[in-house]
Amino acid sequence: MKHAAQLEELARYTAHAEAMGGEKKLAARREAGVLNARERLDVLLDADSFLESGMFARGIRPEVAATTPADSKVAGYGRIDGRNVAVVSNDFTVLGASSSAINGKKIRHMREVATERGMPLVFLGESAGARMPDRMGASGRAMLGQDLVEYLRDRKTPWVSALLGNCFGSSTWYSCMSDFAVMRKGATMAVASSRVTSIAINQEVDAEELGGWRLHAEITGLVDMVVDTDEQALQAVRRFLDYLPSNNGEPAPRRSVPPGTDETGQGVLEALPESRTTVYDVRHIINSIVDLDSFFEIKARFGKSIATGLARIDGRTVGILANNPKFKGGAIDIDAMRKATSFLVLCDSYNIPIVFLVDQPGFLIGTDSEKRWAPGRIMNWMNAISLVSVPKISIIMRKSYGQAYLNMGGGKNSHEVLAWPTADLGFVDPALGVHILHKLKREDDPERFDGLLAEIRKDSSPWSLAALYETHAVIDPRDTRKMLKGLLDVHCGRGFVGKHALSNWPTSY
Structure with a gap:
């Protein structure tokens, strides 16, 4: 065979890279029920679609060149449901997937290609942080800051992160910049490991307390979804991207409508209590309005008096921002304010129309709220909603009190305002x-x-609001889905692409 020696050399280099950190480490992961970096790509991507970039990269220091296959980050391109994506999968079996001079170049290349070619970028996080020998001294400092846009988040294309193990350094940074972050239970995310933190502050630090899923899903809000396994996390990534366009220059995708969907609207009255003071779970109403099984909730464990998520109505992707009286009677606390604002940013950045479902008694006030910057959070929300250019439809179901009437899309803050006969429009x-x-x-x-x-x-009453033409229609709640289908066709009929004034909004604030 011609060029046999060269082809044999290629096979040898390929086998070395695919062996990752060695069979002993890979076996330990199998025993623990955790996928390795390449197996994760097999689950995430369409079959046989992965094109690797940088398979033969090695650590820049001579002493690790032979033991750093792919330099601990498997990168390249693939397809998810037929659409191109760029991906970086951290290989923890090779020096803990630590960030180095070489694998930093791989991340940068994936980021640049994804942006220039208009495709989503997926990070599969599990890393030990910076590779100390590469970062020590003046030469290590010189490595940093050479890429002026490394931490620029301009939302030209969707970024998604899965936190699948111990995540420090770059895995943390890119997760915080992503549009969606899913975390497997047992994973952690922090600036540095509990060991390093313990040494730095001279006291013992529990890893779960420092950066576990409860912290980030329920307190910081940095994680959007929590799952039990790697496979579930990767399926969540696939499902999230299915609602989004590949880039901000495209309308959100439209899918077929499941059979029987249009019969769900009759369930709205069953979900809404007769008494105006009785609490209920707004998610039952959401599921009665949207296409069957299409509601994909985001930040379900954080700021729970507001429910946010992506869904479909008549096959169109929509963002649902709904008050949830099941929690705190629907009173909007600080976490819910942050959650609502970040959700507006997501939808406006990717041309997703927004549906507000309103039933709120106002903001949760008190000394704790003031200490946590309530007025600033409320005005941040108003600033964001003023900049939103995608179609906004507000449905006033029951209460809509005080300043929060405007935050939840009242007045000119929505393109269409509908009310149910049960609407209650007061200041308090x-x-x-x-x-x-x-x-x-x-x-x-x-x-x-x-x-x-x-x-x-x-x-x-809604009749007083309708008399002033501050609501465009008072409707039977059972007709909500029908009205939304018609209004979305009016406002998005030819495919909507917005102005993206929120594309540089801070990702974590």
Whole structure:
């Protein structure tokens, strides 16, 4: 065979790279039920679609050149449901997938190609942080800051991260910059490992407490979804990307509508309690409005008085931003404010129309809220909604009180405002309004109190709002899906691409 020696050399180099950190380390992962870097790509990508870039890269230092196959990061291109993506999969079996001079170049190349060619970028995170010998001293400092846009997030294409093990350094940074981050239970994410942190602060630090899934899904909000296995995390990545365009210059994709979907609208009345003070889970209403099984919730464990997620209505991708009275009666706390604002940024960046489902008694006020910068969070939200250019449709289901009326798409903050007959438009709860305006409690004068209460409620009805043409229609709740289908066709009929004024909004704030 011609060129046999060269082809044999190629096979030898290829086998070395594919062996990763060696059979002993790979066997340990199998025993632990954790996929390795290349197996993760097999699950994530369409079959036989992966094109590797940098397979023969090695660590830059002579002493590690022979023991750093692919320099610990497997990178390249593949397809997800037929669409091209760029991907970086960290190989923890090779020096803990530590960041180095060479594999940093691989990440940069993937980032540049994804941006220039308009394709999503996926990071499969598991890394020990910086490779110390590469980063020590003046030469190590000189490595940093050579790429001025390394940490620029301009949202030209979607970025997605899966946190699948111990994630420090670059895995943390890129997760915080991603549009969606899914975390496997047992993984951690932090600036540095618990060992390094313990040494730095001279006290023991528990890894789970430092950067576990409960912290990031429930307290920091940096993680959008939590799953049990690598496979579930990779399927979540695939599903998230299915709702998004490949880049911000394309409309969001449209899919077929599952049979029986249009019958779900009848479930709205069953989900909405008769009593205006009875709590309920708004997710039941969401599932009655959107295409069957299409609601993909984001940040379900964080800021729970607002529910956010991607869904489809008549096959179109939409963003759902809904008050959820099941938690705190729907009162909007600081975490919910942050969650809502970041969701507006996501939808506007990728041409996804937004549907507000409104049932809120206002913002959760108090000294803790003020200490956590409530006025600034509220105005951040208003700044964001003012910059949103995608179609916005607001549906006032029950309460819509105070300043939050505007934050939830009231007035000119939505292109279309609909109300149900159950809508209640006031500045505060009507009973509280009587007490504030007339310094009167029911026990003081029940007859007068009830008369004043009825007066306030009449002025707060959807009919008063409709008379001022501040709501464009008052509809039967069972017709909500039908109305949304029609309005989305009006506003997105030819495929909508927005102005992306929020594309540089901070990713973590």
